[in-house]
Amino acid sequence: MGDVPLRCGIYCRISEDRESEEKGVTDQEADCRELVASLGWQVVDVFIDNDLSASTKAKKxxxxxxxxxxxxxxxxxxxxVSLSNSRFTRRPMELERLITLHDxxxxxxxxxxxxxxxxxxxDGRMVARIKAAVDAAEAERTGERVARAARRRREAGELHGGARTFGYVHKSPLGYCQEIDPLAEKALHAGKDVLLRTGKVSKVRKLWQEMGVLTPFGKxxxxxxxxxxxxxNPRIAGLVAHDDEIVGPGNWPAIFTRAEHEAIVAALGTRGAKGKGGPPKARKYLLTGFIFCVCGNPMSAQVYIPPPGKSGGYSRYICIKQRGGCGQVSRQLPWLDAVVREWVCGAIEGRLSVPEGEEGTDPNPALEAKIRELEAEIKRVQGGQRKGIYTDDExxxxxxxxxQQIQALRSEQGDLAKQAALIPVDREEELExxxxxxxxxLYERIAILGRYVKRIIVKPVGKGGSNGVDGPPIDAVVIVPRG
Known part of the structure; x- marks a missing residue:
């Protein structure tokens, strides 16, 4: 290329940037620019992937x-140009891509x-491949050490990684999650009340915007x-969680009680779970999850819209034999939706008698006693683990x-706590x-449905009747109210 300087791309990367300050990649860029200047080359562009891993386990x-x-x-x-081979990649397959690029x-x-x-x-390619294999192995060993350390912290009730938690003072002199942010605490309790009253996450968001509170990252x-x-987030209730399961109490101050946390989880359902930005797309029909055949099998919605000019379309709830049902019961979807719609209207307006739970039958004490018994047994096993009586696997x-038993019991408590924590709703707004x-x-209506209906049982209409047309007997549908 004669006197024309080589055109360089500088690549900078850091796997984890907890403070979002990019100090690591900034230092890498300065070192790379110094190398390029010493060789008399030209920097065309700088490529920065901050807070992203390049290991064999990375998915992003x-x-x-x-x-x-x-x-x-x-x-x-x-x-x-990069700071080191491991900044380019820790994946042998990506090195092969770089070798192909060179070829x-x-x-x-x-x-x-x-x-x-x-x-x-x-020989040069062999050395590069050896370095890539060493980098990959080191990244995997680091991952194993981090996983073991996180497990030890979980068992001790300590924080074990994750992003900043709303509700706590970041960079608190007392330590991460040890000092509650008063404004965020107020916003969380206000948001909880709005959620339990309305079932609407959007109203919580608007409330927080009006209060002027920002996310942990200032947005x-x-x-x-x-x-x-x-x-x-279980952390806000002072709970240690792993893989969506509560491990036990943490060693930091809680903003919500356990009962409030369970009530919130029950009110939210699947919204915002597992890193998703909203409710799952699979939920398309109002009664899915509430409607059961008399045989005990959940009924499924089936909708078929024929092509233009063709007939034979249908929309129905049906008990499917291939999914463990009897395959003998179905109802037209619009008809059954209308029946339930009218029933819930009556419940909201007070025209129906919705039974209350019987006095003196609160199962909470028994559930809590069983949970404490299991937690005590877990501590006993952990003590034996520390003394070498049990191996880690045992x-x-x-x-x-x-x-898992504790999780199931907590779920039962959640249903009870949700009912106990509900604030009286505005009936006119709820009806609207x-x-x-x-x-x-749809999800707002599903939330309202869940406040009044526990399940809907569909019976066959008998000989001479029809399961699949409008107008079967109303008594062939049993709506079980939520007591």
């Missing part, structure tokens, strides 16, 4: 790495600390899914089933929301 795409590769493959870059374009790889492997020779609350995930085999046919309001 590194967008700037991909952009750098596109430019190099297009012949825009002559040299790729096709002659693109060079330079690093500040790992040397410059000559990818044009067999406005613009996404209902983020609000839902925040409200259901302890986990004992502990995991007990945690219930009668809203906008598809976007």
């Amino acid at each position: 795409i590194r967008p700037r790495f991909e952009e750098m590769m596109r430019q190099a493959e297009a012949g825009v870059l002559d040299v790729l 096709a374009r002659g693109t060079l790889l330079y690093t500040v600390k790992s040397g410059n492997d000559d990818l044009s020779t067999a 406005e609350w613009e996404n209902d899914g983020n609000v839902a995930r925040t409200l259901r 302890a986990l085999e004992e502990i995991i089933p007990m945690r 929301d219930w009668l809203d046919d906008d598809p976007e309001s």
